[in-house]
Amino acid sequence: MTAAETAARSAGSPGGASGTAPQNRRPFFTSRHVDVTIPPGTLSGHVLRHAAALGGKPAVIDAATGDTLSYAELAAAAGSFGAGLAARGFGRGSVLAILAPNIPDYPVVFHGVALAGGAVTTLNPLWTPGEIAGQLRSSRARWLVTVPPLADTAKAAAGDGLEIIVVGAQIPGTVPFSALLAGSAAPAPAIDPAMDLVALPYSSGTTGLPKGVMLTHRNLLASLAVLDSVVHLSEDDVALAVLPFFHIYGMNVIMNPALAAGATMVTMARFEFGALLRAIEQYRVTVLYAVPPIVNALARHLAVAGADLSSLRWIMSAAAPLDAGTASACARRVGCRVFQAYGMTEASPAVTATPIDDDAPLDSIGTLLPNTECKIVDAATGQPLAPGQDGELLFRGPQIMHGYHDDPASTARAFDSEGFYHSGDIGHIDDEGRLFLVDRIKELIKYKGYQVVPAELEAILLSHPAVADAAVIGLPAGADGEIPKGFVVLATPAPLDEISSYLAERVAPYKNLRALEAVTEIPRSATGKILRRVLKERPTG
Numbered sequence: 001m002t003a004a005e006t007a008a009r010s011a012g013s014p015g016g017a018s019g020t021a022p023q024n025r026r027p028f029f030t031s032r033h034v035d036v037t038i039p040p041g042t043l044s045g046h047v048l049r050h051a052a053a054l055g056g057k058p059a060v061i062d063a064a065t066g067d068t069l070s071y072a073e074l075a076a077a078a079g080s081f082g083a084g085l086a087a088r089g090f091g092r093g094s095v096l097a098i099l100a101p102n103i104p105d106y107p108v109v110f111h112g113v114a115l116a117g118g119a120v121t122t123l124n125p126l127w128t129p130g131e132i133a134g135q136l137r138s139s140r141a142r143w144l145v146t147v148p149p150l151a152d153t154a155k156a157a158a159g160d161g162l163e164i165i166v167v168g169a170q171i172p173g174t175v176p177f178s179a180l181l182a183g184s185a186a187p188a189p190a191i192d193p194a195m196d197l198v199a200l201p202y203s204s205g206t207t208g209l210p211k212g213v214m215l216t217h218r219n220l221l222a223s224l225a226v227l228d229s230v231v232h233l234s235e236d237d238v239a240l241a242v243l244p245f246f247h248i249y250g251m252n253v254i255m256n257p258a259l260a261a262g263a264t265m266v267t268m269a270r271f272e273f274g275a276l277l278r279a280i281e282q283y284r285v286t287v288l289y290a291v292p293p294i295v296n297a298l299a300r301h302l303a304v305a306g307a308d309l310s311s312l313r314w315i316m317s318a319a320a321p322l323d324a325g326t327a328s329a330c331a332r333r334v335g336c337r338v339f340q341a342y343g344m345t346e347a348s349p350a351v352t353a354t355p356i357d358d359d360a361p362l363d364s365i366g367t368l369l370p371n372t373e374c375k376i377v378d379a380a381t382g383q384p385l386a387p388g389q390d391g392e393l394l395f396r397g398p399q400i401m402h403g404y405h406d407d408p409a410s411t412a413r414a415f416d417s418e419g420f421y422h423s424g425d426i427g428h429i430d431d432e433g434r435l436f437l438v439d440r441i442k443e444l445i446k447y448k449g450y451q452v453v454p455a456e457l458e459a460i461l462l463s464h465p466a467v468a469d470a471a472v473i474g475l476p477a478g479a480d481g482e483i484p485k486g487f488v489v490l491a492t493p494a495p496l497d498e499i500s501s502y503l504a505e506r507v508a509p510y511k512n513l514r515a516l517e518a519v520t521e522i523p524r525s526a527t528g529k530i531l532r533r534v535l536k537e538r539p540t541g
Contacts, residue, residue: 027384028375028396028420031368032433036229038371038398042191043198043217044078044114046224047260051075054235058264060104063240063279069104071262077105077181081112084180086187088163090143092117095200097141098246099123099132099150101269105167105177106245107255109145114217117189119197121212122246124526129156136162139200139212139405145177193217200405201248203345205414205424212405213248213345220252222398223348224260226369227253227341230355231316233261233287238311240285242268242276242294244526248349249319253341254289263287273297277307284311291528292322293469295338296462299329300491312336314356318343318365319527321437323459327362340365342437346414346421348399352435364434365427372397375420376429379441382416390428390438394420426453443532445474446481450510454484454532457511460503461486466494469522471530472513483514487535490518 039046051059054071061068069077090096096113098120100106113120121139123132132153136144142161146154148169155173158164167177198217202210233239239258243250258265266283268275276294279285290298295317298304314337315330322340331338337356342365343349351374354366368374375394376385385391400421403411414422426438438453445452454472461470468491474482488499496516504512523531 028373029368029429029433030374031370031372033229033367033370036225036370038218038222038225040193041217042114042193043220043256044111046221047256048075048078048111049260050262054262057235057262059259060107061264061266061283062104063266063268063275063283067104069108074108074111074259077108078111079115079186080181080184081108081177082115082186083184084182085112085116085118085143086189087182087184088143088180090116090118091187092189092191092196094118094143095121095139095141096143096145097121097123097132097136097139099125099144099146099154100167100246101125101147102241102245102250102267103147103167103269104267106267107259109167110245110251110255114198115186117187117191117196119200121200121202122251124244124246125150126526127153129153132157133159135202135210135212138202191217193221195402197402199248199251201246201251201345203248205346205404205410211407211410214402214405215348216402219348219399219401220256222371223252223343223350224257226371226397226399227350227353228257228261229370230353230366231257231341232356233257233263235262237261237263237286238283239263239265239287239289240268240276240279240283241265241289242271242279243289243291243319247319247527248343248345249289249527252348253316253318253343253350273301274303277303277309280312281308286311286313288312288315290315290317291319292317292326293524293528295322295330296326296469298334299326300468304333309334309336314339316341316353320529321365321439321455321459322363323455323462324361324363325459325463331362338362342366342435344423344425346401347395347397348401350399351395351397354434360432360434361436363436365437366435367433368435369397372399373420374429374435375416376427379426385428387429387431390426392441393423393425393427393435393437395423396420445472445484447474447477447483447510448480452482452484452511454530457484457486457503457507457513458530460506461488461499464494464499464502466490466492467499471522471532471535473532473535475515475536477514484511485515485517486513487517487519487522489521 051071059071164174199215318341339354341353352366376391379392457472469489477483523534
């Protein structure tokens with residue numbers, strides 16, 4: 001069934017009859033893939049189900065040190081840690097925070113918490129004590145696991161009643177991680193997979209301050225199941241985990257799927273491009289989960305020429321739009337498939353992906369995953385749009401969150417009357433059911449009534465041979481609304497007016513940059529999203 005046909009379906013069951021939507025019911029798009037069965041039971045029960053059979057096979061390897069956890073060791077340690085937590089009063093409904101980079105013990109902590117019936121709230125290791133303290137209060141976490149270099153930060157953020165557990169060292173005022181690995185049997189609390197939380201990551205959603213995203217066992221299991229139906233990881237794969245586990249992409253697109261498949265996961269505590277290339281060579285990595293800046297580096301960086309990347313069978317890019325030119329250049333240079341997927345924290349995170357055997361355009365974010373429905377509506381009026389028309393993307397499916405923690409007002413605003421989640425992203429769907437992402441609603445630049453899409457201009461700037469990275473923001477311009485300003489990181493010297501002219505030749509006049517500045521780097525989040533706020537706060541002149 002094409003997207004044009006599915007657009008006519010009513011907002012009843014996904015398998016409802018096609019035709020004109022009933023009065024007062026909006027049409028929506030459904031997946032062209034057959035629905036899949038969501039695994040029953042708990043997340044850890046599914047992810048670690050093959051651990052006994054896999055035994056001594058490496059589950060997690062630290063790229064820098066070579067330290068390895070086998071599947072048998074991982075499952076035993078997770079069960080033991082869960083038992084240790086339970087002995088300290090941790091149980092169903094409890095929350096533990098993790099403040100750590102990607103280390104082999106990260107999945108031990110995550111699944112130990114899950115086995116004990118609680119939920120993990122993840123913290124960015126780059127945060128200040130004040131930022132950490134805010135999430136600890138909001139999530140009501142009473143336990144925090146960290147690593148020695150971050151112990152002082154954790155102590156500075158700690159409030160009354162917070163127990164700090166440190167992996168790999170004994171530090172005064174904290175509990176050593178080893179003390180909780182007592183060898184006891186894993187706890188077995190009564191868990192309702194559809195209702196009990198297993199993860200509480202934080203997201204700003206479409207607007208406002210970060211909010212706790214309530215994700216149940218079933219939410220994360222649903223995301224695993226629908227994504228695996230098109231990505232197909234196996235025990236033969238070696239997955240590189242350079243993207244942070246504290247983000248939903250690292251947590252439930254890399255960490256949990258790799259372990260659930262019985263693959264070997266190679267962790268990197270921090271991103272450094274040379275180290276990434278060496279890890280791919282040394283461990284014969286077969287699948288790489290990336291963000292656009294990594295794909296851009298693979299397409300352009302001189303170091304790639306001397307690297308053996310022949311083990312890679314595909315590269316997935318997500319978390320921000322990737323232009324077709326960069327994707328194509330990367331695929332040619334590395335010699336493997338490059339495709340996009342798309343999701344959000346509130347969707348655990350997967351809602352679309354490009355099937356491995358699909359000849360979709362490289363700038364497509366893929367097709368709707370099984371069990372997933374999508375509306376595309378006019379952002380101003382809420383009216384449904386036809387294929388080919390850009391509008392806000394809304395999604396519904398078993399992977400969508402229960403809501404925001406302790407914030408019923410934000411939860412109510414996040415969903416429409418039929419239970420579709422407002423993504424805050426602008427895009428469209430074509431007649432083959434492939435989706436294309438334009439940009440965030442809040443990133444659009446409004447100039448004299450026209451909409452200027454930063455991602456479009458950034459893709460053109462990146463196609464200039466002298467530009468290594470680029471960003472575009474809107475600056476206040478009185479009655480004109482906003483004017484677009486660009487920032488570029490130069491790979492080789494080039495006049496800025498030449499780069500501005502290069503872009504002007506390829507866009508309508510209202511999209512022209514009114515200013516262009518060379519910078520040493522584009523500020524980005526851990527998952528590659530451009531931090532436009534930081535650019536807007538730069539001093540002018």
